[in-house]
Amino acid sequence: MRDSLPRPPVRFPPGIAGKRRKPWLRRQAILRRTLREIVDLAPAHLPEVVDLWVASWARTMPEIDFEARRPWLVGRLAELAAADVRRRVAFSETGEAMGFVTLDPANGWLDQIAVGPDFWGCGVAERLLDDARAIAPGRIGLDVNADNSRAVAFYEKQGFVKVGTGANPRSGLPTLILEWRRPT
Numbered sequence: 404m405r406d407s408l409p410r411p412p413v414r415f416p417p418g419i420a421g422k423r424r425k426p427w428l429r430r431q432a433i434l435r436r437t438l439r440e441i442v443d444l445a446p447a448h449l450p451e452v453v454d455l456w457v458a459s460w461a462r463t464m465p466e467i468d469f470e471a472r473r474p475w476l477v478g479r480l481a482e483l484a485a486a487d488v489r490r491r492v493a494f495s496e497t498g499e500a501m502g503f504v505t506l507d508p509a510n511g512w513l514d515q516i517a518v519g520p521d522f523w524g525c526g527v528a529e530r531l532l533d534d535a536r537a538i539a540p541g542r543i544g545l546d547v548n549a550d551n552s553r554a555v556a557f558y559e560k561q562g563f564v565k566v567g568t569g570a571n572p573r574s575g576l577p578t579l580i581l582e583w584r585r586p587t
């Protein structure tokens with residue numbers, strides 16, 4: 404008997420709707436991966452930036468406990484600010500922090516770059532690097548773990564070349580020293 408009663412129309416709010424609402428969901432997903440702006444890091448951005456740093460590194464080197472390194476990053480970002488290093492954060496159209504980069508305008512050293520794993524491959528890392536290039540004094544230098552193949556591929560694609568080798572001060576793992584020079 405109960406099954407034969409007419410059912411009221413189901414109205415879902417946007418975001419949890421079924422197939423008929425999917426265009427809206429698709430648009431939201433696109434906006435989430437679309438860069439809106441790159442701005443200087445403000446204290447209010449710090450929790451999100453630390454979260455994305457932990458997530459991106461945990462994906463890159465799952466054998467290391469990056470959760471435990473949160474305080475290290477907070478301290479490092481404070482040291483960089485005290486040394487007049489620029490700290491730039493990319494935000495999506497939906498207001499989410501997508502990634503960040505630090506660049507010393509005095510010598511072009513790039514100490515940190517990280518993009519949240521949800522935003523890998525969508526061009527935001529290149530946009531952050533372009534932002535750093537605009538701040539840099541004609542060159543950018545950095546070191547990268549030699550076995551961080553995704554990052555190395557990214558830098559090579561962006562015109563960096565190997566200028567030396569080294570070792571990570573904490574892990575002892577081999578690093579590559581890479582450099583980009585502004586074309587003259």
Ligand SMILES: CC(C)(COP(=O)(O)OP(=O)(O)OC[C@H]1O[C@@H](n2cnc3c(N)ncnc32)[C@H](O)[C@@H]1OP(=O)(O)O)[C@@H](O)C(=O)NCCC(=O)NCCS
Pocket residue numbers: 459460463516517518519522523524525526527528529545546547548551552553554556557560
């Ligand atoms: C490094 C990082 C900022 C690059 O951002 P990204 O969005 O992943 O970069 P992109 O997708 O534009 O470029 C990565 C390239 O490596 C390729 N790639 C992916 N996995 C790879 C792998 N295992 N080996 C080699 N290349 C790989 C991608 O296909 C891509 O090349 P393509 O554009 O020609 O397809 C980001 O991966 C990140 O935050 N990593 C963790 C933190 C980190 O390693 N920082 C750098 C430390 S120096």
